[in-house]
Amino acid sequence: MSYHFNEIEAKWQKYWADNQTFKAANNSKKPKYYVLDMFPYPSGAGLHVGHPLGYIASDIYARYKRHKGFNVLHPQGYDSFGLPAEQYAIQTGQHPAITTETNIKTYRRQLDQIGFSFDWSREVRTSNPEYYKWTQWIFIQLFESWYNNDTNQAEAIETLILKFSSEGNAHINAACDDDITMFSSEEWNGFSSKEQQDILLQYRLAYLAETEVNWCPTLGTVLANDEIVNGVSERGGHPVMRKKMTQWSMRISAYAERLLQGLDTIDWTDSLKESQRNWIGKSVGASVTFKVKMTSEMLKQVQHDDNEECHSEQSEESHQIEVFTTRPDTIFGVSFMTLAPEHELVSKITTPDQKEAVEAYITATAKRSERDRMADVKTISGAFTGAYAEHPFTKEPIPIWIGDYVLAGYGTGAVMSVPCGDQRDYDFAKHFNIQIPNIFEGVDISEEAFASKDNVKISNSDFLNGLNYKKASKTAIYELEKLGQGVGKTNYRLRDAVFSRQRYWGEPFPVYYVNGAPQMIAKEHLPIRLPEVEKYLPTETGEPPLGRADVWAWDTKNNKVVSNDLCHSERSEESHNGVYPLELNTMPGWAGSSWYFFRYMEEAANRGEDFASEEALNYWENVDLYIGGSEHATGHLLYSRFWVKFMKDRGFVNVEEPFKKLINQGMILGTSAFVYRQDGTNTYISEGLIKDKNVVAIHVKVQYVNASDELDIEGLKQDGEFGEDFKDAEFILEDGVYKVGREVEKMSKSKYNVVNPDAICEQYGADSLRLYEMFLGPLEQAKPWNTAGITGVHGFLKKLWKLYIDDNGLKVNDAEPTADNLKTLHKTIKKVEDDIENFSFNTSVSTFMIAVNEFTAQKCTSKAILEPFLILLSPYAPHIAEELWHKLGNATSISTATFPEFEGKYLVxxxxxxxxxxxxxxxxxxxxxxxxxxxxxxxxxxxxxxxxxxxxxxxxxxxxxxxxxxxxxxx
RNA sequence: GCUGAAGUGGUGGAAUUGGUAGACACGUUGGACUUAAAAUCCAAUGUCCCUUGGGACGUACGGGUUCAAGUCCCGUCUUCAGUACCA
Structure with missing residues (x-):
């Protein structure tokens, strides 16, 4: 009886499904363990062998934890809203829900055939209304909350309203918009409802604001910063431009410090934590105000304006430039100021003499795209405004320049330039012959700036002389505060996240507008379902696709979505009759994926009047092990942490972090194959014959190449897709074969190096696939796939089979184990256990091979040895383990068996x-x-x-x- | 530039605490079985020298610590990933 993996695997996959073997219980005496894979987007192309790598690793861990006596939650689902289905809909007119459903079916079939131990009773799809109902609900909670910096947590908006009506906003320490106007309680109580709503919007965690966004005209939508790579869209590589739009935003910046601090409490890789730290970008320093010196021309100008407009309030007021600096200790080293060309003061302070030069410069910079500016950081450019600021301490005049090395979007868009302590300021000063005063004791700055904060004392700086960075900074801030011209400040690079997308295939907002003010729809009327549209494109007037929906207005009397006609004359504010227009934007991809791990805590059949029951949330808490790609470092993994912290603040969940331990699996690369065509001919020469001939390397499908890099020429010629190209080609062989060239590249369709797991499962079985993916190398490392090597692990499984079964059936008996048998078994137990705990799955596979080699050499047939060995193997190769387990006479699934106990005495x-x-x-x-x-x-x-x-x-x-x-x- | 990871045979990789470098596989070569192929099994396989026994060299490069270094320390180079005029 030989090893028929296809039959065995189908049999056990059916058994596991029929018996719900991997269904997790929400109440159990066992300790809980939650193992999660990153949410897959079900793309039309299906899985290639790179995708399941992390799933196999997490599945091994989940199965191992079950053997170790844990109640394991190991769910799976789909992040099923997204662009590709929508693009397909635009091209074909097919509803994205249909495309998505088809793709999910393919995914499910592919996942099932690999033998994962998922609990499918908890499946989640973000595009399912029963799911996005709660995404909408969380959005409403964010809208109904503000961030109190005093208590350092989010609170219900009612507590803010209460404060406003009793004490105004002067003493409110909140995360809010920059341009807040102060009001007293009397003023607040006198405001109209609309005025009050507008003010509250400046404090809400989900807020509507006119923001400058990254607009991608080709995709017809805005993109978040992390969706842009090198100045073009991550998806499709389309150009992106800045545009002002009214958008929903999330006040994630309120959580910057907690997101940063929280990193110290979680077990993630250093590189990932570092990415998030950089993204949050905390810098500690000071905000300093410089007064602009009024020149006679400016004064004249001001007076002139006053005369014309006949009021004189402005004449007393001079302009001020606010800067942020991390080096207040170097304040005496300032020799010029630089403003971003876009800075609003530029036009106001530029002198007539300099007007022409400044305007020319601004025009020139505006022309340069964001990309050019990034690519070209070496060219120094700028212009002098003719204006001067006044040094807060020396009262000396400081020339004010503009330069595009100062970014309008960071800090205040203005810097105090200290050329001796900052290389960019130094280069700028050298280029424009601005003086470079040295304020560092015993430091040579003739060649470059001295940017270090360490081991240096300040000099030429009045009261800061002789102090180090720390003391000088403190003193400088103290003195600036006395003058009222500065204050210690911490700045974060993290920007609020734009939450609106001009797309169809996403969560609709539960929002309607009354007189332009957003109103939330009550929880009991959720979900607000996506309306039908006849086309998935923006409208002719530039509104998002939902602008095409005919039934997309909210009837506040009957609490339902109704025809736009009832709203009367196109979104008029007068004749609404209680019916108002609904929001036309949809939510971004990260909305649904920011909380899905809580939804898994409840079985679909038991999901009721909450996103998850309190009992379930208390029992499962958060994810113990999360495996996925590092590309989500500053997107999904940051947004999820933000939402979880918010939900904790508002008492909806009781954990501060979603993912306790996180592992990034490395990418599996493809091993491309090349044939070499001689220039201008239809002749292909074998790799070893190229020498210095002129050849063009052409990718060929890797399935026509064997383990010895030899090309199957006949196969290639008969290929449905490319056969024609090679039909009449001549192949020049070496030693009777055609050798292809090989190169490791990213696995992609265009490189013809994609390997489909379906073919592998067909030919070698899922257990071989699982073992081989692990055998390739360390989980976190990028590594090339080469199908040839799979014969190694496949041969191992055959050898394993033969250890238990021969032509006469079961070989295993009750023979007393020998000392050698026990030694092999126990060293294997120890090694495999250590390996799994350390996520070193590759070395376990070798260990299994060694064990089987040894048992074979020992002619071991003892059940006392070979039965526990199957349990060790079953997380890795569950089908063959389950089959042999039952052949040994067991009636229940091996997945419930207890992991063998290591006993050191056998190794002495x-x-x-x-x-x-x-x-x-x-x-x-x-x-x-x-x-x-x-x-x-x-x-x-x-x-x-x-x-x-x-x-x-x-x-x-x-x-x-x-x-x-x-x-x-x-x- | 900065941050992080990594450089070991023809290839993927192993060596978990400083203690026999190259486990386990792939590939290659030779052999057995077969009409043949596939499958299977056996043997050899870091490089170089030499007749067996053996010897020299060897973990990116240059130093150092140590009885002993792939592993620890200092410096250099290269590759990959992320990030980038962040004041």
Missing amino acids: ESSKNYPISFNGKMRFTLELPMDMSKDDIEKTVMAHEKTIAQLDGRTPKKVIVVPGKIVNIVG
């Missing part, structure tokens, strides 16, 4: 094969008893004939004996 050795080294080089080995004393070892070794031969008459200077380890003879 009576002797050790000592390596005998001379000057650190091993020359021979010597078998000696374990309990031999140090002196006896030395004596025995020194008396050995090989030692005498090695020494060749010399007397050793020293003999090192480490009992149980090594002997080293020096001299």
Whole structure:
């Protein structure tokens, strides 16, 4: 009876599904363990062998934890809203829901055939209204909340309203918009409802604001910063421009400090934490205000304006420039100021003399795209405004320049330039011949700026002289505060996240507008379902696709979505009759994926009047192990942390972080194959014959190449897609075969190196696929796939099978295990257990191979050995393990079996094969008893004939004996 | 530039605490079985020298610590990933 993997795998996959073997219980005496894979987007192309890598690793861990007595939650679902289905809909008119459904079916079939132990009773799809109902609900909660910096948490908006009506907003310490106007409680109570709503919007965590966004005209939508790579859209590589639009935003910046601090409490890789730290970009320093010196021209101008407009309030007021600096200690080193060309003060302070130059410069910079500016960081450019600021301490005039190395979007869009301490300021000063005062004691700045904060004292700086960075900064801030011209400040790079997308295939907002003010729809009327549209494109007037929906207005009397006609004359504010227009934007991709891990905590059949029951949330808490790609570092993984912190603040969940431990699996790369066409001919020469001939390398499908890099020419010629191209081609062989060239590249369709798991499962089985993916190398590392190598692990499974089964059936019997049998088994238990705990799955596979090789050599047939061995193997190769387990007479699934206990006594050795080294080089080995004393070892070794031969008459200077380890003879 | 990871045979990789470098596989070569192929099994396989025994060299490069370094320390180079005029 041989190993028929196809039958075996289908059989057990059906058994697991029929018996709901992997269904997790929400109440259990066992400790809980939550293993999660990153949410897959079901794309039309299906899975290639790179995708399941992380799923296999997490599945091994989940199965292992079950053997170890844990109640394991290991769910799976689909992030099923997204662009590709919508693009397909635009092209074909097919509703994205249909495309999505088809793709999900393919995904499910592919996942099932690999034998994952998912609990499908908890499946989640973000595009399912029963799911996005709660995404909408969370959005409403964010809208109904503000962030109190005093309590350092989000609170219900009612508490803010209460404060406003009793004390105004002067003492409110909240995360809010920058342009807040102050009001008293009397003023607040006197405001109209609309005025109050507008003010509250400046405090809400989900807020509507006119923001400058990244608009991608080709995609017809805005993109978040993390969706843009090198100035073009991540998806499709389309150009992106800045545009002002009214958009929903999330006040994630309120959580910047907690997102940063929280990183210290979670077990993620350093590189991932570092990415998030950089993205949050905390810098500690000071905000400093510089007064602009009024020149006579400016004064004249102001007076002139006053005369015309006949009011004189402005004449007393001079302009001020606010900057953020991380080096308040260098304030005496300021020799100029630089404003971003877009800075609003530029036009106001530029002198008539300089007007022409400044305007020319602004025009030139505006023309340069964002991309050019990024690509070209070396060219120094700028213009002098003719204006001067006043140094807060010396009162000396400081020239004000503009330069595009200062970014309008960071800080205040203005810097105090300290050329001796900042290389960019230094380069700018050199280029424009601005003086570079040195304020560092004993430092040479003739060649470059001195940017370090360490081991230096400040000089030429009045009251800061002789102080180090820390003390000087503190003192400078103290003095600036006394002058009212500065304050200590912490700045974060993290920007609020734009939450609106001008797309169809996403969550609709539960929002309607009354007189332009957004109103939330009550929880009991959710979900607000996506309306039908006849086309998935923006409208002719530039509104998002939902603008095409005919039934997309909210009837506040009947609480339902109704025809736009009832809203009367096109979104008029007068004749609404209680019917108002609904929001036309949809939510971004990260909305649904920011909380899905909570939804899994409840089985679909039990999901009721909450996004998850309190009991379920209390039991499962958060994800213990999360496996996925590092590309989500500053997107999904940051947004999820933000939402979870918010939900904790408002009491909806009781954890501060969603993912306790996170592992990034490395990418699986493809091994491309090339044939070489001689220039201008239809002749292809084998790789070894190229030499210096002119050839063009052409990708060929990897399935026509065998393990020895030989091309199956006939197969290639008969290929449905490319056969024609090669039909009449001549192939010049070497040694009777055509050798292809090979190169490791990213796995992609266009490189013809994509390997489909379906084909692998068909030919070698899921267990071989699972073992091979792990065998390739460490989980976190990028590594090339080469199908040829799979014969190694496949051969191992056949050998394993033969250890249990021969032509006469089951070989396993009740024979008493030998000492060797026990030794092999127990060292394997120890190694596999350690490997899984350390996520070193590749080395376990080798260990299994060694064990099977040893058992085979030992002719082991003992059930007492071979039965527990199957449990060790079952997380990796569950089908064959389950089959043999039942063949041994077990009636229940192996997945419920207890992991074998390691017993060290079987590994105790009576002797050790000592390596005998001379000057650190091993020359021979010597078998000696374990309990031999140090002196006896030395004596025995020194008396050995090989030692005498090695020494060749010399007397050793020293003999090192480490009992149980090594002997080293020096001299 | 900065941050992080990594450089070991023809290839993927192993060596978890400083203690026999190259486990386990792929590939290659030779052999057995077969009409043949596939499958299977056996043997060899870091490089170089030499007749067996053996010897020299060897973990990106240059130093160092140590009886002993792939592993620890200092410096250099290269590759990959992320990020980038962030004041």
